[in-house]
Amino acid sequence: MSQTSGPLAIKRISASPDPGPGIRRSPEYAKLVDISRCIGCKGCEVACKEWNELKIEPTYNFGSYQSHEDLSPDTWLLMRFKEIQDLQTGSIEWLIKKDACLHCEEPGCLYACPSPGAIVQYENGIVDFNQEQCIGCQYCVSGCPFDVPRFNPETRKVYKCNMCVDRVEAGLEPACVKTCPTNAISWGSKPDMVELAHRKVDRLQGRGFAQATLYDPAGVGGTHMMYVVPHGDRLGDYDLPEDPTASPGALAALAGLKKLGATAMGLGVVAAALHYLGFGPERPEEPGAAP
Amino acid sequence: MKGGDVHRFSFVERVVHWVVGVTFVYLLLTGLAFSHPSLFWITSVVGGGPAARVLHPWIGLLYSAGLVAMIALWIRDMGISRDEIAWLKAIRSYATHDKSRVPPVGKYNPGQKLFFWLMGALGVAHFVSGLPLWLPDGILGMGPFHGGTANAMRVAHYLTTIGGGLLLIMHVYLGTLAFPGTARAMLQGTVSEAWAKHHHPLWDADESGRVEQAPETEAVPRP
Numbered sequence: 001m002s003q004t005s006g007p008l009a010i011k012r013i014s015a016s017p018d019p020g021p022g023i024r025r026s027p028e029y030a031k032l033v034d035i036s037r038c039i040g041c042k043g044c045e046v047a048c049k050e051w052n053e054l055k056i057e058p059t060y061n062f063g064s065y066q067s068h069e070d071l072s073p074d075t076w077l078l079m080r081f082k083e084i085q086d087l088q089t090g091s092i093e094w095l096i097k098k099d100a101c102l103h104c105e106e107p108g109c110l111y112a113c114p115s116p117g118a119i120v121q122y123e124n125g126i127v128d129f130n131q132e133q134c135i136g137c138q139y140c141v142s143g144c145p146f147d148v149p150r151f152n153p154e155t156r157k158v159y160k161c162n163m164c165v166d167r168v169e170a171g172l173e174p175a176c177v178k179t180c181p182t183n184a185i186s187w188g189s190k191p192d193m194v195e196l197a198h199r200k201v202d203r204l205q206g207r208g209f210a211q212a213t214l215y216d217p218a219g220v221g222g223t224h225m226m227y228v229v230p231h232g233d234r235l236g237d238y239d240l241p242e243d244p245t246a247s248p249g250a251l252a253a254l255a256g257l258k259k260l261g262a263t264a265m266g267l268g269v270v271a272a273a274l275h276y277l278g279f280g281p282e283r284p285e286e287p288g289a290a291p
Numbered sequence: 292m293k294g295g296d297v298h299r300f301s302f303v304e305r306v307v308h309w310v311v312g313v314t315f316v317y318l319l320l321t322g323l324a325f326s327h328p329s330l331f332w333i334t335s336v337v338g339g340g341p342a343a344r345v346l347h348p349w350i351g352l353l354y355s356a357g358l359v360a361m362i363a364l365w366i367r368d369m370g371i372s373r374d375e376i377a378w379l380k381a382i383r384s385y386a387t388h389d390k391s392r393v394p395p396v397g398k399y400n401p402g403q404k405l406f407f408w409l410m411g412a413l414g415v416a417h418f419v420s421g422l423p424l425w426l427p428d429g430i431l432g433m434g435p436f437h438g439g440t441a442n443a444m445r446v447a448h449y450l451t452t453i454g455g456g457l458l459l460i461m462h463v464y465l466g467t468l469a470f471p472g473t474a475r476a477m478l479q480g481t482v483s484e485a486w487a488k489h490h491h492p493l494w495d496a497d498e499s500g501r502v503e504q505a506p507e508t509e510a511v512p513r514p
Contacts, residue, residue: 015328114325115340135340138427142441250442261453268457272464281471282388284489
């Protein structure tokens with residue numbers, strides 16, 4: 001596994017018309033989750049909590065092997081367990097998905113964010129929330145095609161996986177990668193991980209998973225957490241959107257409308273000024289006033 | 292005081308108008324700050340981004356309440372009658388101060404009435420599209436409004452804002468620079484008789500245009 005390190009360089013900043021400075025370049029990293037190798041131990045969940053010092057949330061039995069029902073401001077990584085019964089054969093399949101931020105190359109959350117600098121994307125592909133700049137509007141929640149960010153009503157900030165950006169900057173792999181006992185999670189440069197994924201997919205197909213595939217959706221420019229999915233024809237069973245997009249129709253329209261709206265308001269003021277210059281004020285004739 | 296002043300807006304009407312006016316400007320400014328990165332600095336004069344995000348919906352509720360009161364106060368006067376279509380057809384002459392070609396109007400001209408109805412309609416649109424943005428996790432058993440719904444509501448909220456902003460520019464310009472003597476009606480509640488005769492001749496003739504004779508000034512016989 002190639003170890004990577006280097007100072008963080010900013011690529012994109014939320015609500016900022018300026019591009020990142022683009023002085024430093026760093027390789028793009030990616031996490032590859034091979035779903036077929038996951039044994040569901042949830043060690044990654046614990047490692048995530050430990051490294052990021054996230055609050056422990058009590059668990060209870062809701063009829064699933066899953067630890068929590070959903071992601072939360074204090075649970076950035078959740079192993080989702082799904083039992084799927086094949087009605088034809090009666091056999092049961094146990095699908096496990098590592099649910100956390102996918103760190104899109106085209107981050108819908110960042111594009112939706114109105115607060116400058118609350119969301120940044122580094123050259124290495126990590127998308128990070130700066131809670132001190134967050135205004136709590138939750139537009140990122142709606143902008144995310146994977147339903148990942150979670151709002152904390154007490155702090156009025158939004159939280160999600162930061163790919164252990166502090167570890168990555170220091171040349172370490174994210175905590176979940178480090179702890180995984182079956183090497184179901186790999187870490188390295190994006191091209192290396194894509195290559196590794198193709199080898200894994202080939203092997204799976206050779207083992208009878210004919211539809212095995214790499215999940216690295218093009219609609220969001222690819223992601224920096226990718227999945228090797230054994231049943232590539234049943235993405236819905238893993239709650240993976242078939243064709244996610246960073247800029248859903250409404251938001252893409254909004255970007256254009258904003259230019260139009262700002263222009264219209266500016267023109268409104270100009271029109272009023274021109275009208276005044278052209279026609280002046282209309283005063284009633286005061287009785288007795290000099291004409 | 293020339294020939295006495297004409298009473299135009301009561302104290303309650305003026306208070307309601309300014310509640311709506313001040314809250315609208317606050318909402319417009321903070322809303323623009325949220326939608327245009329280059330205007331985000333506006334949040335720093337209202338206590339910072341998080342505070343603006345918390346206040347915007349509450350001020351929006353106050354604005355909505357003000358609009359409701361305003362509609363209750365004025366709706367009776369705001370019906371556009373058939374013979375006022377002629378005024379709307381002559382709106383070009385109105386805009387170019389070509390007074391001789393503009394039919395005389397009562398207390399409100401049809402343009403003002405249209406403004407009233409447009410602001411009311413935009414208010415409803417603002418309220419409906421704003422609620423899901425305020426409480427994306429759901430309200431009153433509806434929601435949650437994540438993803439597509441919220442994004443569509445953002446577009447709707449933005450479009451109504453631009454509509455309201457354009458109307459505001461027009462409203463302020465017409466009420467101040469274009470027609471001097473008008474803003475007084477919303478500040479002191481009165482206009483000069485000359486203003487009333489010039490801009491709203493049918494209203495002046497009407498009984499609703501009560502003439503206040505200021506007792507301390509010497510009585511000037513009305514023509």
